[in-house]
Amino acid sequence: MTLNELRYVVALARERHFGRAADACFVSQPTLSVAVKKLEDELGVSLFERGTGEVTITDIGAAVVARAQRVLEEADGVLAVARSGRDPLVGPLRLGAIYTVGPYLLPRLVPALTRAAPSMPLIIEEDFTTVLAERLKRAQLDLIVISLPFDEPGIQTLPLYDEDFVVLLPGGHPWARRPAIEPADLAGERVLLLGPGHCFRDQVLAVCPQCANGGAEGPDGLGRGLQGSSLETIRCMVASNVGITVLPMSAAREDRLGGQIVCARPFTGAAPSRRVALAWRKSFPRVGAVEAVAAAVRGAELGDGIALAPADTHHSVGRSS
Secondary structure, three states: OOHHHHHHHHHHHHHOOHHHHHHHHOOOHHHHHHHHHHHHHHHOOOOEEEEOOEEEEOHHHHHHHHHHHHHHHHHHHHHHHHHHHHOOOOOOEEEEEEOOOHHHHHHHHHHHHHHHOOOOOEEEEEEOHHHHHHHHHOOOOOEEEEEOOOOOOOEEEEEEEEEEEEEEEEOOOHHHHOOOEOHHHHHHOOEEEEOOOOHHHHHHHHHOHHHHHOOOOOOOOOOOOOEEOOHHHHHHHHHOOOOEEEEEHHHHOOOOOOOOOEEEEEEOOOOOEEEEEEEEEOOOOOHHHHHHHHHHHHOOOOOOOEEEOOHHHOOOOOOOO
C-alpha cells in the first residue's frame, strides 16, 4: 500500500470516473486503474463497482476512502511541519474566498501580503461556502475567507472585520433623495438577489424576508424573482433600472460604473451587517502564515462602514486541542 494508491482511490471516489480521476492525479488512466485494482487485491475487498461510464463506491470503499483521506492529510502535515520548521512564510498558500468577499478584499490583501511575505505566493480559489469548507476539510485548501456563522468540526476561525449593508439604487430612483432607507420599505420594491447557495443572499433575506419573492412587480412586465450570478452583475442591472439591491459595504464602495448612474444609501437605525473571518484546520501547522494573512487584512485600508472585529472576539491563532 502506497500513498499514491491512496491518492488514486480518494480521487476516484470524488470524481466517480476513471478518466477524470486520472486527470486530477496527473497520471494516465491505465496507471490509475492498475493501482486501484492492486490496492483492492491487497485489501481483499472491492472498493468500487465499475459501471458503464460511471463508478460507484461500495460501503467498505467509503470507509476505506475516509481513512485514506486522513492518512493523506497526516502525510501532507509531515511535509508542512518540516517546511514550517524552516519558515512558515515560505511556499505557496492555498487560499479560498467566497464570491462576495474575494473581488473586494483580495485587491487590498494581496499587495500587503506580497510585501510582508514575498516568498509565500497565494493560490486563490473562489466558490460557495459549502464547497470551500469541504475543500478545506480535505486539505485541498489551507485557509478560507468566509462569513460567520461558520461552525465545522476540526476547523478554527478568526474574525477579521464587520461590514455594514447598504441599499444600492439607480441614480434617478426617488429614494436617492433619502438620507437612509427603512428595511421594511424593501418589500415594496423589486430587490435583486444572488442565486441560492450564496450566504449573502440568506443574510439579505434575514433583513427583508419578503424579498424572497423579488418584491413588487412593476409596469415593465418583468418577473419578480430576478437574480444575478454575482454582485457585479446585479450592480449593472441596478444601473439599468431593473431594480434595487443590497450590497456589503466593501462592494458598494467599488463603483466601477462611475458618475451618478447608481448610488448607495445606508439603512436607518442599526445597520444590518456581516462578520468576515478566516477559517483553517486546527491541525494546520503553518500558524505563522495564518497570522500573516490576518495581519495583512487588518492593516489594509478597509474604508468607512467596515470595522475590524473587536479584540475580544479574536480566537487564538495557535493550535487548539
